[in-house]
Amino acid sequence: MKTIQIILTFTTTRREELIDITSAIENVVSQSGITTGISHVYVQGATAAIMIQENWDTSVQQDVITLLRKLIPVGVWQHDKQDGNGDAHLKSGLVGPSETIPIIGGKLGLSTWQHIFLCEFDGPRRERKVVITLMGEEKG
Numbered sequence: 001m002k003t004i005q006i007i008l009t010f011t012t013t014r015r016e017e018l019i020d021i022t023s024a025i026e027n028v029v030s031q032s033g034i035t036t037g038i039s040h041v042y043v044q045g046a047t048a049a050i051m052i053q054e055n056w057d058t059s060v061q062q063d064v065i066t067l068l069r070k071l072i073p074v075g076v077w078q079h080d081k082q083d084g085n086g087d088a089h090l091k092s093g094l095v096g097p098s099e100t101i102p103i104i105g106g107k108l109g110l111s112t113w114q115h116i117f118l119c120e121f122d123g124p125r126r127e128r129k130v131v132i133t134l135m136g137e138e139k140g
Contacts, residue, residue, distance in 0.1 A: 004032050004134045012123035016069070016091075018051065018061040021130065022115040025101075026108055028132050035106040037136015042098040044129045047088035047122035049095035055115035068094070068121075088122035095119055103136050 077086025
């Protein structure tokens with residue numbers, strides 16, 4: 001079984017945003033030579049998350065942010081007394097730091113409308129590190 005681990009760095013531009021990182025992950029998978037296995041995508045940081053969501057219509061990403069803002073408003077949390085980002089910690093904890101996607105035939109096993117998003121909840125950030133771990137079998 002082959003195992004590969006790569007860290008990609010992304011820049012965010014807004015306090016809250018969903019950034020489609022699917023093509024970057026697809027590139028890692030295609031270069032790996034793994035045809036059957038799993039890809040694990042994990043963001044480092046306590047105020048960011050990884051989500052699989054639709055990318056055909058950008059209103060879906062905005063709806064995700066709107067929902068999380070309604071569920072977890074800014075400025076009402078105990079942690080805000082320390083650094084004003086209590087909501088970002090709660091949003092990232094709710095969404096979660098990672099997703100696992102199967103590798104099928106050398107490609108990510110996502111459906112037509114599924115894409116992988118880096119969710120920023122405390123930006124902008126010059127550097128968000130995403131760890132991609134691939135495990136599986138090579139053809140042949």
